[in-house]
């Protein structure tokens with residue numbers, strides 16, 4: 279079922295506290311997502327949303343490994359990907375709520391955003407070939423295309439067609455796999471034969487498995503590999519073993535309470551709160567209050583206007 | 588009172604119980620999840636591995652369904668959102684539909700592909716479409732749509748009896764509405780079933796001012812418009828809701844109407860409604876007093892924000908005004 283490492287990865291060696299800047303971003307994403315669920319419950323939000331609770335550290339770890347001119351392709355669970363790329367929580371919330379200042383006029387909503395070289399779409403697997411095309415264009419420039427996909431998305435044939443071309447044509451493509459052990463309600467073990475490492479190997483694409491949830495450790499592991507993607511134009515599959523703490527979208531978690539609790543054992547939030555009450559408590563309160571202000575401000579805005587049809 | 592989603596669920600239970608050859612495949616269809624819209628709830632618990640949650644592989648899982656059908660079984664495939672039927676287009680069009688005739692003799696492919704369709708839920712451009720029009724006119728492929736009038740069990744039986752792949756659209760908002768029973772819609776309207784077509788009418792009105800033709804998912808918006816047209820514009824309307832969209836079954840009684848109008852949720856251009864009008868023109872040419880009306884969603888993606896989505900999709904107000912204007 280859920281991929282579980284015996285001890286939470288971050289506990290292996292007594293970690294140093296994350297930099298304030300990283301912790302702030304982690305907490306911003308956490309409170310952003312919690313706020314969305316709260317707004318849904320209050321009937322302030324319509325449609326659907328997929329939160330990245332528990333997985334926030336992945337885009338935060340990748341943040342300094344990406345350059346300004348890189349392109350990022352995201353998926354349905356993309357709020358963290360976006361916030362770690364662009365510090366525009368007001369614009370993102372306005373997009374999700376269909377308010378003035380929305381990134382894409384409220385047309386795309388939570389899952390369909392195209393803003394400053396960040397693109398997401400709600401059809402699983404669709405973005406990977408597109409990322410190969412963008413990477414083909416970027417080849418030689420030192421920039422790369424980074425595409426986030428989940429474990430479940432490896433069911434789609436387009437993933438393999440894209441990997442094949444990416445390696446064949448040597449394009450700077452970084453595939454970030456958020457392997458949270460589940461796709462909507464289906465455990466990875468019930469939808470994937472073999473594993474991601476072997477699938478990457480079949481295309482002669484290097485694969486690296488990340489089990490740590492410490493942003494510092496992750497960066498140290500990945501930095502040299504990402505440099506090869508840029509310099510050598512060789513694609514890389516970076517697979518994060520991670521845990522989805524919340525429901526797939528909202529109120530649709532059919533996992534047992536024990537299973538959800540096991541996922542929670544890996545939560546950076548609880549760990550940092552316990553290990554580093556200072557500065558955690560202060561930053562946590564600050565970010566929570568910030569997101570509350572953002573939500574109040576954006577909720578009060580008039581509806582978005584779709585001018586450029 | 589039975590909700591449409593519960594009714595569909597019961598129909599699938601009955602179908603699997605009655606026929607051990609029936610399989611159900613789709614993403615997250617197994618218990619306890621029971622499908623994104625809960626239509627397959629309870630099936631895996633009861634029927635074991637005849638029900639399979641599949642990987643995210645719309646093309647391949649449709650092909651697997653076709654294979655089961657080819658091998659003598661019957662398959663109901665669920666595409667989580669109708670939008671993703673695009674990923675199964677090749678399997679449907681170039682294999683399942685064609686193989687019923689391209690081998691020089693009839694080859695039965697009893698395959699039903701269930702597609703939760705439609706918007707008005709704020710799901711955004713890739714989770715809200717009514718893509719019926721993309722599948723119309725494919726030799727060997729039939730289109731059906733769930734309505735609040737038709738018994739789903741009978742529709743499944745009809746579709747399998749064709750021995751051809753069928754797309755079965757189920758409007759996501761319709762899921763939450765109740766099934767009509769006993770010939771009564773509400774205080775104003777009655778209904779009757781004539782084969783594949785439900786006819787909704789006002790008691791005693793034999794020559795309606797307008798007969799609307801709509802697919803199942805449009806039913807409630809059409810009814811809301813008909814109520815307003817009657818109460819506020821004094822115009823009596825009738826509504827025909829065919830459960831089979833393509834090929835289109837015979838539509839009863841249109842000669843008696845002053846005006847005929849097709850209403851659909853697909854985006855404008857090359858639509859189901861246009862196909863309905865094409866089929867009706869020769870038949871109604873001598874009795875028509877004005878062109879057949881066609882009300883479709885805008886030629887637009889479907890925005891996520893509700894205030895923008897509302898403008899793009901067909902709403903009761905637009906139906907009312909278009910019909911009132913045509914008749915003024």
Ligand SMILES: Cc1ncc(C[n+]2csc(CCOP(=O)(O)OP(=O)(O)O)c2C)c(N)n1
Nearest residue numbers: 355400401402428429430431460461462671
């Ligand atoms: C082509 C396609 N099929 C199905 C869906 C519905 N859907 C959205 S997310 C999801 C599960 C994705 O699982 P995974 O890739 O593991 O990502 P996770 O949700 O775990 O982050 C499904 C089935 C979709 N959006 N696109």
Ligand SMILES: [Mg+2]
Nearest residue numbers: 428429460461
């Ligand atoms: Mg997953």
